[in-house]
Amino acid sequence: MNDNTLFKKIYNHPLITHQILQKVKEKHYLIFFKKGERLFKINQSSNHYFVLKSGLVRTQVTDYRGNDITTQFFTPGNIVIAPLALFKKSTPIENAFALTDCQVWAISFQDFQCLFENNIEIAEWGRLWMAEQITKLKRRSIEMITEDATRRYIKLIKSKPEIIQQAPLKHIASYLGVTDTSLSRIRKNISL
Numbered sequence: 001m002n003d004n005t006l007f008k009k010i011y012n013h014p015l016i017t018h019q020i021l022q023k024v025k026e027k028h029y030l031i032f033f034k035k036g037e038r039l040f041k042i043n044q045s046s047n048h049y050f051v052l053k054s055g056l057v058r059t060q061v062t063d064y065r066g067n068d069i070t071t072q073f074f075t076p077g078n079i080v081i082a083p084l085a086l087f088k089k090s091t092p093i094e095n096a097f098a099l100t101d102c103q104v105w106a107i108s109f110q111d112f113q114c115l116f117e118n119n120i121e122i123a124e125w126g127r128l129w130m131a132e133q134i135t136k137l138k139r140r141s142i143e144m145i146t147e148d149a150t151r152r153y154i155k156l157i158k159s160k161p162e163i164i165q166q167a168p169l170k171h172i173a174s175y176l177g178v179t180d181t182s183l184s185r186i187r188k189n190i191s192l
Helices: 003-010 018-026 083-087 109-118 120-146 149-159 161-166 169-176 180-191
Strands: 029-033 038-040 048-054 057-062 068-074 095-098 102-108
Touching: 003 018, 003 048, 003 102, 018 120, 048 109, 057 169, 068 169, 102 109, 109 120, 120 149, 149 161, 149 169, 149 180, 169 180
Parallel strands: none
Antiparallel strands: 029 102, 038 095, 048 102, 057 068, 057 095
16 A cells, blocks of 8 residues: 555545645654564553554563453554553553564654644544444454454454464464464364
């Protein structure tokens, strides 16, 4: 996806004109992360968010038993962000790692805040974006309770095939809330 298409996709809102979009784009700058590098870290301040241009990113936490749990995957066209850290001026509650080499468009919180305060169009976009994220989070938390792992895996295959192709199975398994062995069994049963 070219950069203009990427920014149009990310900052999609009826009030955002080409001129406003150009203002937003000018505040971003390109950064490269190598596979394994952190985009942000638990308990370290985070002053940027990232528009993922290429690659695959995951966020993770360590549970009370010491297990590495994937909380989310990000694919090109997603915003990689630690929202509480950014907007509440606290530290991230999860780590973000590049699972592959990644290119991201970064924007500082200060630049974003300036755009947000001086452009009602960006403020409206931000409210809509946050509402969509809350809806996705709520849907995922309900699906973790109401759907079995096979159904969640099939949905992931259909919605984000690049995750299945590029992420290690242990990360996919933890994201789905199952063990590696259970995911292998699910994959075997689906391919039959």
